[in-house]
Amino acid sequence: MANLLKADSRDEIYLANCLRAISENHEFITEEQISDKTFDLLTPLPSEIADAFYEKYKTSPAAATDYFYTLMCDNNYVKTEAIAKNRLFYYASQYGELEITINLSKPEKDPKAIAAALSAPKPAPGEEPYPKCQLCMENEGYFGRHDHPSRSNLRIIPVELGEENWGFQYSPYAYYNEHTILLNTQHIPMKIDRRAFTNLLLLLDFLPHYMFGSNTDIPIVGGSILSHDHYQGGRHIFPMMKAEIVETVDFKAFPEISVGIVNWPMTVLRLEGADKEQLVLAAMQILTKWKQFSLPELDINALDENGVQHHAITPIAYKSDKGYILDLVLRDNNVSEEHPDGIFHPHQEKHHIKKENIGLIEVMGLAILPPRLDTLVPLLQAYLSGNASLATLPIEHQPWAEETKKAGETSAESAIGVIFTAILEDAGVFKWDEEGRKGLRAFVGFMQ
Numbered sequence: 055m056a057n058l059l060k061a062d063s064r065d066e067i068y069l070a071n072c073l074r075a076i077s078e079n080h081e082f083i084t085e086e087q088i089s090d091k092t093f094d095l096l097t098p099l100p101s102e103i104a105d106a107f108y109e110k111y112k113t114s115p116a117a118a119t120d121y122f123y124t125l126m127c128d129n130n131y132v133k134t135e136a137i138a139k140n141r142l143f144y145y146a147s148q149y150g151e152l153e154i155t156i157n158l159s160k161p162e163k164d165p166k167a168i169a170a171a172l173s174a175p176k177p178a179p180g181e182e183p184y185p186k187c188q189l190c191m192e193n194e195g196y197f198g199r200h201d202h203p204s205r206s207n208l209r210i211i212p213v214e215l216g217e218e219n220w221g222f223q224y225s226p227y228a229y230y231n232e233h234t235i236l237l238n239t240q241h242i243p244m245k246i247d248r249r250a251f252t253n254l255l256l257l258l259d260f261l262p263h264y265m266f267g268s269n270t271d272i273p274i275v276g277g278s279i280l281s282h283d284h285y286q287g288g289r290h291i292f293p294m295m296k297a298e299i300v301e302t303v304d305f306k307a308f309p310e311i312s313v314g315i316v317n318w319p320m321t322v323l324r325l326e327g328a329d330k331e332q333l334v335l336a337a338m339q340i341l342t343k344w345k346q347f348s349l350p351e352l353d354i355n356a357l358d359e360n361g362v363q364h365h366a367i368t369p370i371a372y373k374s375d376k377g378y379i380l381d382l383v384l385r386d387n388n389v390s391e392e393h394p395d396g397i398f399h400p401h402q403e404k405h406h407i408k409k410e411n412i413g414l415i416e417v418m419g420l421a422i423l424p425p426r427l428d429t430l431v432p433l434l435q436a437y438l439s440g441n442a443s444l445a446t447l448p449i450e451h452q453p454w455a456e457e458t459k460k461a462g463e464t465s466a467e468s469a470i471g472v473i474f475t476a477i478l479e480d481a482g483v484f485k486w487d488e489e490g491r492k493g494l495r496a497f498v499g500f501m502q
């Protein structure tokens with residue numbers, strides 16, 4: 055239990071937030087805020103947890119994360135009960151088994167809270183909100199308000215990455231086992247560069263039993279928060295990590311690094327080696343070259359007429375027998391008249407299933423689908439089995455359902471798996487047809 059008398063300088067943010075909870079004028083307090091605050095009072099101070107974490111780390115990194123993760127579940131920061139409601143199923147695609155989650159864990163917003171938000175005072179122009187964003191360190195112990203989630207029971211472990219200070223926490227509504235978020239202690243924008251590749255590999259030295267990755271640093275082809283530098287990770291082997299190499303690439307400048315093209319709907323180059331510095335240099339060369347590579351006949355354009363950069367990489371790092379693996383996923387966020395939401399983004403005819411960005415987690419083969427699909431699955435199953443008419447399905451799904459049935463599909467889950475596979479193929483820059491392979495060979499030549 056928190057003992058305020060033991061507090062030290064590392065508890066400064068937490069203690070300031072406790073005082074804020076009392077002094078800020080809350081017009082409407084949610085059940086979640088009260089529940090989180092109650093659990094907070096039963097949770098040790100941030101400094102006590104950090105000390106215990108690093109004490110257990112001496113035994114093993116896994117002992118440290120086991121302690122911290124269990125604590126964050128026990129104090130209800132990780133909402134295990136809500137997460138258990140998610141529907142999960144698998145689909146055997148030509149790229150291996152994909153994982154599909156229908157997200158039912160995030161609570162619906164309380165209508166009274168929505169009303170309170172409408173009448174609440176807005177920050178004056180030029181005034182910065184506190185915390186600046188949901189990924190700032192100032193969230194540790196923050197009580198929350200109508201437009202910012204409750205974080206009373208959040209605890210963050212300080213981590214040194216090279217010369218930088220970072221924070222390590224778990225995600226409250228996890229999509230996979232021990233879903234981790236790494237936060238820069240500074241509120242600075244995301245940037246995929248040499249530093250980011252280095253940090254991902256350093257994280258593997260820190261927690262070798264986890265994988266780590268990052269969204270890109272440009273819109274459409276990445277995550278939802280570009281304004282705060284962060285990575286994600288966890289204790290899960292994603293489908294993409296199990297996908298095989300179909301072709302090896304001779305990367306002449308880096309003979310110690312093995313490079314291969316992965317059998318995956320998106321374009322993935324897999325780098326493997328024991329030397330972190332060589333891996334980072336090789337990844338930087340591929341990133342630099344990708345930012346210069348265009349192939350207009352395949353709608354691949356690094357820069358537009360205004361000089362805006364449209365190419366980026368989604369990197370994923372994990373340990374292997376030979377040392378480290380860095381999977382680099384090539385991304386392009388151009389739009390066109392035909393695809394106003396993105397050329398390499400789920401295409402319009404699939405928006406009835408998913409229209410959101412294909413971020414890090416989905417890139418790796420774990421679909422996160424909206425809750426509305428939960429009611430669709432049984433309805434679609436009844437229709438595909440001949441027990442219900444097409445009219446029983448929501449209208450936006452009908453053309454697809456009809457086509458799916460005509461194609462002989464009998465399983466609703468498999469029909470959703472087919473469409474998720476096609477969504478990932480939409481997001482792939484070099485397709486698996488002859489033109490696409492030719493294009494990828496051209497890039498592999500260019501990156502040398």
Ligand SMILES: [Zn+2]
Pocket residue numbers: 186187188189190191240241242281282
């Ligand atoms: Zn921030």
